[in-house]
Amino acid sequence: MTHHPKERANSLSRRGFLLRGAGAAAALYGAPGLLAACSNTTSVPAGAGGEQAGPGGLPLARPNRRVILPRWEDPIESGLKPETGGTFTVFNYPSYLYKKLLTEFGAKHDVAVQYTPFDNINSGLQRLASGAVTPDVMEITPDTLNIGVAGKLIKPLNLDYIPNLQKNIWPQLVDPFYDGESRYTVPYTCYATGIAWRADEIKEDIAAMDQPWDIFWESQAYSGKVALLSENRETIGMALLRKGITDINTEDPALVDRAVSDLKELYGICNIKVDDLQYQTVPEGSSWLHQAWSGDMIAGYIYYLPKGTPASALAYWKAPRGKVPVQNDCFAICSTTKKPVLSHLFLNYLLDNGIAYSNFVNFNGYQPPLNEIDPSTLVRKGVVPENLENSVLTDGDFGPSSLQYGTLTSRGQQLWEDGYSNFLAGGGS
């Protein structure tokens, strides 16, 4: 059973005191003075809102609860010339940006572009905070944005330098709920979470099932070939959705415990596996049924489908709008940058129609939220096969009624992490 953080023996520690302080901090929408009150990252501002707050006491954004984050410093002035010479460092997941495009950007602005990878965004932010890396720009996600802002690790933007945001990007993400007025971020890629499978091996018509997530609990025949994403939010969130619980940001221990118990049933049903290799294992056929992000199937089709295997062997399902978890990755400027103007230009470069599209179809497989991209055009151009058209998202998928994994309170994060640890331990079911 997952332990509720309140039950922990260490609840009387200094840490517990700080966390309680964070939990009690006010959720002040767009309170501009919030961060100004923080002399360092460990300070937690007091407030009287009574709502749950995330790291640094910043309010928790949800698709139906837009948050404008306070600026901890003024953005750079408009009209400055970009810096040249030296190195420009991009901090991102490994192999998540087309190197050719980076080289071209470097050549255009007379800088050597260096690509520094991180394992995941949390550990990347920790490395940034420790001073182990000093990048100019980095990838960040909406659910880790609070850490970046509260820790003063990313800089406020001056959108005058980023006209492509307004010009090319879906309206829902020009002024997104997690970063109202795009004060700190621009969107990079977007994706949904669904099910990928080998249509030539799986007999069931998954898309036609009353509750397609049930397929994992009915996959005895495919034992050893079934896997879930190796992410605590995704696995537990999927088990919640299967039971019709659409609050995928719940911090109710009973709900999380129940979801973990359900996941543990999968040991005996299909000897469930966990990994994030679905973009490769499903096309190659070593996995037949996998929880997957929509971009995985496009990337899998482009890069990993063996010669002779038809595209029709791949299939993808995602729930209808309002029931499907969707997410987007972002880019932000790090506070360690010595080239703030050039960093703005880089963000603008990423949102250029041609650049973003090239990064998508020639390397990444994860679609950028460009107005000019629509599923039928991609199918017509042969970028995406017809049977995977549903893995392409549109602006409407990101409305206020969409499901998105948001930042949790510290206690919520512990609850989900411990729940996943319980599942990963493989004990009792």
Place this chain on the structure above:
Amino acid sequence: MYHRWLWPAFALPGVLWLVLLFIVPFYAVLGVALGTVDPVLFQPVPIWNPLDWNVGWLSEVLTRLGPGGIWFDVEVRTIVYVLISLALCLLIGYPVAYYTARHAGRWKGLILILIILPLWISYMMRMLAWVNLLQLNGWVNSVLMFTHVLSQPRDWLGGSASTVIFALVYGYIPYLILPLFAALDRIDRSHLEAARDLGASRWSAFRTVTLPLSKIGILGGAVLITLPMFGDYYTPNIVSGSPKTTMIGNQIDLYFHGGPQPTIGAALTIVMAAFLLVLMLYYLRSIHRAQHETGAVGAL
């Protein structure tokens, strides 16, 4: 005065090495495990002063590891996997080391090189190579079906314990063979000849002379492979991926992976280290005894 410090000074690099690369990092892990966490960045904030240490995380970890705790099964599984792997390594490795030390003759050097050869390639690469070999249509299944050992391909990578144990054995066995070989090679043949002259059979001579005299090598090799095996997490990840085959190292990896509770990972590391320390103390005691016994045999 000069002579008094000369010889101890030779130990200085080793002492510095030990302090810098073992004692200081270990104290840092202790400071993290008994420390706190930055509530914004979720970075561990070590507490260096033992008087301020917070034992809450350790107590939490011990609760989880205890019977009925969420980690009890993975803890037992880890011990079972390591013990089976160790037994298999000994069963396979001892004859190889014995043959190399005693009967290989001029081929001794070549055999040793062949044993060490796989270590020239990274552990991860070797495991990934096995992933290819163990595929449904991989060479392992092809050979086993060709030789009629299997009638149909076996799904080795479907999340089975046997594959994880096999991979552990494959990955660590060279580290057992080398100290074993060194111990067996050092045994004075005159001891065996004396045993045979006194009427001992080959088996009896092995059981009463060779085996006891190679105890130091067995224990040394066992320690050398069990310590890293207990902390292994990538082997089950690569060749299985099933939660039913995870080891305790996977939990440490999970909590050190940028989440909000790195202190849990550090506390688990400390508990593991304490457990392994018990094994180490047993090893040191045994080695002391074995040296004493060897000395006695040598004196005969």
